[in-house]
Amino acid sequence: MENGISIYPGLDNTPEENLALIEKAAACGFRRLFTSLHIPETNTAALKRELSELLKAARQHDMEVISDISPATMELLGIKEFSPQAFRMLGITTLRLDYGFGLEEIVRLSRNKQGIRIQLNASTITGKLLSALVEMDANFHQIDALHNFYPRRGTGISEEFLVRKTMMLHKLGIRTGAFVPSQHRRRGPLHDGLPTMEEHRDEPSELAARHLIALGIDSVFLADSLPADEELAAIGSLAGDQVTLRAKLLTHDPIQRELLTHTFTARADEARDCIRAEESRALLKKQHGIIAPENTLVRPVGAITIDNQGYQRYMGELQIIRHPQTADTRVNVPAMVEESEVNLLQYITPGRKFSFRFDT
Template identity: 75%
Template sequence: MENGISIYPGLDNTLAQNLQLIQQAAACGIRRLFTSLHIPETDPGRLKKELAQILKAARRCDMEIISDISPATMELLGIREFSPSAFRMLGITTLRLDYGFGLEEITALSRNRQGIRIQLNASTITGKILSALVELHANFGQIDALHNFYPRRGTGLSEEFLVRKTSMLHKLGIRTGAFVPCAQGRRGPLREGLPTLEEHREEDAGLAARHLVALGIDSVFLADSLPSMRELQAIAALRDDAIVLQGRMITKDPVQQQLLRHTFTARADEARDAVRAQESRSILKQFGADISPDHTDPRPAGAITIDNRNYRRYMGELQIIRNAQPADPRVNVPAVISQSDQKLIPYITPGRKFSFLFD
């Protein structure tokens, strides 16, 4: 996944903090940087002084630089005429068109030859706008989208709204991103987090990001000013090919531990009481190993189970329990999904990939 950080020159952080954040993010493998050049509370003098150094540092780390712009950005940056080449010279590689741009202008920008990508506002896009861009023959190969973040408490998007807008964009092959807040280093002036989804405002950034992936989001950005190293690592570790659930390992059996490190596919014939892994028995056969009875405990919702040798040909069957079940001497409980991550289980629909992340 192409995930990113956010930096706001002229706001909370010092230049040194921003430059350090770029280095830390790059060291984690993060290669996208979002910045906004029209936040009302920004100190214009500081922004002009710091921006060139920030962009230079990001370019050295081979980062895609996404700038949220409006026509007012031109005056702020001292650019006389709006053109992709002017931003390219600054090192900005993607322009997020927030407001003030007409459909024909967006279409023309999507065809630029300077290698500048165009980013739509995924939260305000409509079917009418997309249909018009299709009719105008916009170059969708050079367009992606990014949802808004929402500084004021109570104004973030609902899950249903985000899924609907994202699905509309995906139908045209437009990859779509969204934001998660950080626990500390929250951006001013409100300092109440910058989530896309309101339910993420006080949620752990890693869990919020994995929730967005489960909802079909293609890239996740840490929205706040100064994320922790743990948050940077969580974003860098995201995968778009599987729903990842964090849990606690119980078993000390190396065979079961090895099996639990694989990525699985939910079976097409969905069970009422559990998510069943399609490949787990065949993977175990490749090991040429045997599973002994081990932790044959009651199976609460969120338990990860593996059938042992007493279940005969089902040995190696891996499940995530949806509805609690009693203990069975044929079924091991080698691990359990954390309480917070159990909210992700319903998204493991037939055919979806899933894997586990253990502390």
């Protein structure tokens, strides 16, 4: 999964802070950088001074540079004629087309020979536009999409809207990204965070990112100016196309603790009361381990359970409880999903990968 950071030369951060952010992000595994070249509050003189150095640093770390582009951008950058080659020479590798680009121009740009990728606005895309791109034989191998972020409180999109637009794009094989805000230092002028989804505005960035991944988003971008080191580390380590749940360990047993470190697949034959891991019993057999009875507690929603030796051939069966169940001496409760994460259980559908993240 290739996640990204965002940098806005000529706005909040000093050039030194922006360069340091690129260094830290690259060390955390980030491979994409988003920037916008037409924010009204930007100091354009500072932007022109800082941009080339930032693009150079991104190239040194082999980062894809995505730039929000409008026709006015050419004047700002001193580009006489709009062409992919001109942006490639600057170090911009993906053009996010904003207002002012017609259908024919999008199709033409998608066929460029310079390897420049074209990025659609996932939040404003329509079925009509996508159908037209198909009919006009656009090159979808060079197209992806990215949702908007929303600086003004109350204007972010809903989960239902994000999922609907993303599914439209995925049907054509278009990978789609979205933004989460930082809770550390927020970009001006409003300083209210830059989320795609409104419900993420005041949530921890890692939880918001894992929610987006659970919803099918392919790439998560930290939108704000200067995220905390902890936010970079957490989002940089996220794996794609799986639901990751933060949980609390309740056992010191090394056999159960080792089992809980794996990535699991939700069984295709979905149970009414729980999410069943497909691989857990086989993994235990490979360990040649024995699960002794321990913490055979009442099982509330979010309890992570492992069947002990009392359940005979079911020993090692790992479940996440979706409907409360009474205590059973044959079932251990070695961990609990954090209460704030229980909402993510609904996205662990049959065949979906899931894993746990434990605070140490």
